Amino acid sequence: MRRRTFIKTTGVLGVNAALPWADLYARARKSSEFLKEKSSDRMLFPRPCDGAELPISPVGLAWLPCPAAADYRVEIFAQNGPRVYGQNVGKDPVHLPGRILPSGDYAWDVIALDEKGTDIARRGRQSFKILPGAAKLPWVDPNELLSRVPAEHSRILYPRADLDRIRATLSTSRAKSWRACKSAAERALSKGIPDFPKYHLIEDEGTRRLEYGRYFSYFRGYVDGALMNLSLAFLMSEQDKYARAAREILLEIASWPTADDDVTSVSARWGDEAGLSFSKCAHIAYDWLYPALSDAEKRQVFDMCRARAWQTYRRLNRGDYLTYPGESHAGRLIAYLTDMSLAMAGETPDAETWLTYSLKAMLTFYPHWAGADGGWAEGTPYGLWYNTFYIPAFESLRQLADYDLWQRPFFNNVRYFFFYCLANHGEIRPFGDSAEGGGPGVRGGSGYAELMSFHAQRFNDPYVGWWVEQIPGYDGRKSGFAALMHEDELPARAPGDLPNSRAFKGVGWAGLHSDLTSPKSDTCMIFKSSPYGSVSHSHADQNAFAIMKGGTALAIPSGYYGPSYGKPHHAQWTRSTKANNCILVNGQGQKIRSAKANGAIVDFKDAPGYSYVTGDATPSYAGRLNKCIRRILFLRPGLFLLLDEIEAPEASQYQWLLHAFEQMEIRDNQVTSRRRDATLNVALACPLGLNLTQTDQFDTPYNYGIPKAYHRDRANHWHVTAETVLRSKKTRIAAVMAVYDADDQFQVQPKHVNGWFGAIARGDFGQVEGWIRTDENGGTRPSSFTKDDIDRPIDLWGRGRDGEIFFV
Numbered sequence: 001m002r003r004r005t006f007i008k009t010t011g012v013l014g015v016n017a018a019l020p021w022a023d024l025y026a027r028a029r030k031s032s033e034f035l036k037e038k039s040s041d042r043m044l045f046p047r048p049c050d051g052a053e054l055p056i057s058p059v060g061l062a063w064l065p066c067p068a069a070a071d072y073r074v075e076i077f078a079q080n081g082p083r084v085y086g087q088n089v090g091k092d093p094v095h096l097p098g099r100i101l102p103s104g105d106y107a108w109d110v111i112a113l114d115e116k117g118t119d120i121a122r123r124g125r126q127s128f129k130i131l132p133g134a135a136k137l138p139w140v141d142p143n144e145l146l147s148r149v150p151a152e153h154s155r156i157l158y159p160r161a162d163l164d165r166i167r168a169t170l171s172t173s174r175a176k177s178w179r180a181c182k183s184a185a186e187r188a189l190s191k192g193i194p195d196f197p198k199y200h201l202i203e204d205e206g207t208r209r210l211e212y213g214r215y216f217s218y219f220r221g222y223v224d225g226a227l228m229n230l231s232l233a234f235l236m237s238e239q240d241k242y243a244r245a246a247r248e249i250l251l252e253i254a255s256w257p258t259a260d261d262d263v264t265s266v267s268a269r270w271g272d273e274a275g276l277s278f279s280k281c282a283h284i285a286y287d288w289l290y291p292a293l294s295d296a297e298k299r300q301v302f303d304m305c306r307a308r309a310w311q312t313y314r315r316l317n318r319g320d321y322l323t324y325p326g327e328s329h330a331g332r333l334i335a336y337l338t339d340m341s342l343a344m345a346g347e348t349p350d351a352e353t354w355l356t357y358s359l360k361a362m363l364t365f366y367p368h369w370a371g372a373d374g375g376w377a378e379g380t381p382y383g384l385w386y387n388t389f390y391i392p393a394f395e396s397l398r399q400l401a402d403y404d405l406w407q408r409p410f411f412n413n414v415r416y417f418f419f420y421c422l423a424n425h426g427e428i429r430p431f432g433d434s435a436e437g438g439g440p441g442v443r444g445g446s447g448y449a450e451l452m453s454f455h456a457q458r459f460n461d462p463y464v465g466w467w468v469e470q471i472p473g474y475d476g477r478k479s480g481f482a483a484l485m486h487e488d489e490l491p492a493r494a495p496g497d498l499p500n501s502r503a504f505k506g507v508g509w510a511g512l513h514s515d516l517t518s519p520k521s522d523t524c525m526i527f528k529s530s531p532y533g534s535v536s537h538s539h540a541d542q543n544a545f546a547i548m549k550g551g552t553a554l555a556i557p558s559g560y561y562g563p564s565y566g567k568p569h570h571a572q573w574t575r576s577t578k579a580n581n582c583i584l585v586n587g588q589g590q591k592i593r594s595a596k597a598n599g600a601i602v603d604f605k606d607a608p609g610y611s612y613v614t615g616d617a618t619p620s621y622a623g624r625l626n627k628c629i630r631r632i633l634f635l636r637p638g639l640f641l642l643l644d645e646i647e648a649p650e651a652s653q654y655q656w657l658l659h660a661f662e663q664m665e666i667r668d669n670q671v672t673s674r675r676r677d678a679t680l681n682v683a684l685a686c687p688l689g690l691n692l693t694q695t696d697q698f699d700t701p702y703n704y705g706i707p708k709a710y711h712r713d714r715a716n717h718w719h720v721t722a723e724t725v726l727r728s729k730k731t732r733i734a735a736v737m738a739v740y741d742a743d744d745q746f747q748v749q750p751k752h753v754n755g756w757f758g759a760i761a762r763g764d765f766g767q768v769e770g771w772i773r774t775d776e777n778g779g780t781r782p783s784s785f786t787k788d789d790i791d792r793p794i795d796l797w798g799r800g801r802d803g804e805i806f807f808v
Contacts, residue, residue: 371506425551609800
């Protein structure tokens with residue numbers, strides 16, 4: 001194949017995107033000062049945060065760079081005491097010490113050095129605390145780790161030493177998953193081999209992009225699907241029929257070009273998904289099929305795997321991943337590089353380079369999109385996929401080298417992000433790209449059963465195991481690369497002693513539930529106000545909410561992730577504020593595709609009778625608003641009180657948005673969203689007056705700008721806009737929202753009293769009551785307040801069914 005000229009491009013996927021101009025300028029100036037803030041949306045977040053308390057020792061460190069630095073020196077000090085650690089660490093702004101530090105308070109600093117080793121800048125000291133009983137995970141030389149890897153294959157996920165033990169249980173405690181594995185392999189026996197792609201030869205960019213999407217889905221069916229299913233079936237059964245079919249696919253793709261500018265490269269300018277399948281799967285197939293390959297075939301496949309590993313490394317290194325980890329697909333590659341190095345350990349000295357680079361990220365800031373408390377900023381769809389991609393790397397390091405990255409705080413907590421920020425029976429999975437694509441309540445779990453069952457067994461967590469067992473259609477079978485690692489039976493116990501709500505402030509998400517132990521009737525609100533902004537697969541949806549009842553979606557993020565990434569409907573509607581349950585000012589929303597268009601969860605409290613969360617989305621409006629605070633009080637089991645405090649630089653009109661799958665009913669200032677047996681009643685109030693309208697049209701239709709041959713039918717969604725009648729520099733919009741289904745005894749009575757708007761809800765649960773102050777000057781307080789002897793100004797007040805009172 002004729003070699004093509006490789007071109008860096010900022011194309012729709014951002015593959016190998018050029019560094020932002022502002023950052024290039026800073027580099028050109030060779031500033032001798034540390035950056036005070038990120039100069040690029042893709043730059044790393046400094047970690048740990050100043051004052052962080054962490055259950056691990058030593059602490060992985062990451063900092064904003066000094067553009068003129070040729071080297072850095074890290075120093076750690078006992079709090080108000082002597083230096084206890086100092087090390088020159090090279091030019092990358094990340095470091096994990098190789099020495100365990102005892103629990104206690106520490107300060108740390110970073111010194112930038114020039115080419116001669118002279119100090120040119122100090123970042124300034126920051127503090128952290130290592131908690132008592134902290135896990136121990138110091139840096140270990142990658143050569144040492146690689147030397148621990150056994151010489152024989154298999155290695156990845158299923159070390160050869162474990163195979164007999166696993167095979168002995170395939171007809172007993174792993175029988176369900178083994179049957180599923182064999183069934184997938186049987187279907188793949190007649191799959192044949194994939195065709196080499198041709199989409200890159202299409203001249204029209206729009207058509208080429210759509211054909212690229214079709215091709216990588218097709219190619220995944222061969223590589224991520226058939227090849228891996230066949231390889232695993234052979235590894236467990238040693239049956240030649242599986243090896244023959246897998247070998248046919250593997251040898252075919254091993255014959256394809258591996259140059260960086262080839263169409264199947266991870267650096268291909270037409271899109272990288274085919275290359276990502278190579279980087280994810282080829283080396284594992286080599287490892288699992290090893291005894292079925294002839295010496296010549298082993299050499300051919302190994303050479304391909306080695307070339308693909310270097311290709312992966314070059315892409316990461318070119319983009320300076322250790323400084324700029326914010327390109328989404330690179331977050332897969334950095335993990336793949338670890339299991340590539342383990343699969344080929346002892347067969348090439350190159351593995352040390354790959355593993356060193358990968359572990360520098362894995363042990364400091366990785367994952368870029370994650371908070372230490374377990375949240376995933378890109379949302380639960382991408383959180384599902386990306387928290388699956390690193391499992392082979394982490395498990396293989398643990399099994400082969402006795403090096404356990406699962407001890408890092410995020411990985412200990414991430415299962416609870418899905419536990420809380422999804423509805424177990426949910427038909428949607430807010431927020432971000434693919435939010436409409438299916439929650440745990442459809443398609444046998446939509447992949448969440450596999451991920452969460454893995455975590456239930458990895459951490460022996462009965463609550464998470466119970467959560468998996470509640471998924472509609474779950475039958476105990478597992479699929480995927482790790483399907484046979486654990487036995488079918490899960491540890492399981494209802495989470496009766498867990499709180500019903502939880503916030504993940506690191507990424508700005510919260511999941512509020514009425515009763516986690518009853519998914520069929522659970523009222524669930526997911527709320528988002530994220531410091532990560534609207535970049536990558538995230539949308540301009542700070543302070544957005546979604547509501548489900550027993551998994552039925554009543555308030556949704558609207559629009560579709562399609563027809564392809566970045567096409568008009570996706571780019572102009574789905575990513576926008578107007579597609580979400582948010583606030584507009586003069587019809588304008590938050591800035592799209594900007595890390596600075598961010599928000600934050602600034603307050604959260606959970607008690608048996610209520611949950612409270614506050615989001616500040618002011619920065620996301622890029623100057624259109626001086627204030628955008630949303631306060632939400634949830635009085636269990638089904639009453640939400642929502643207050644938006646809004647202020648603009650000039651007199652403006654404001655729009656309060658609500659979206660649903662089905663047509664809503666409007667009566668005066670009330671909106672009702674119904675779906676199946678579930679109901680959401682919303683009553684609105686605003687001093688400026690409100691005018692409510694509804695449409696089922698997207699501003700940018702799904703098929704707009706798409707060639708007719710690629711059109712697909714997609715149902716419209718319904719959109720209610722409550723617009724202020726008058727203009728003002730500031731206002732308050734209050735919403736009382738009642739959620740119930742046909743089985744609930746739930747009566748709600750909205751009330752207006754002297755600048756206050758509220759409701760009393762009654763049912764078999766008892767009674768709850770809540771009030772929102774709509775007039776900033778305040779009027780006579782509702783009579784419910786007087787006996788509570790509250791002397792301070794109040795914006796939001798509620799009494800739970802247990803009698804406990806909350807106010808703010």
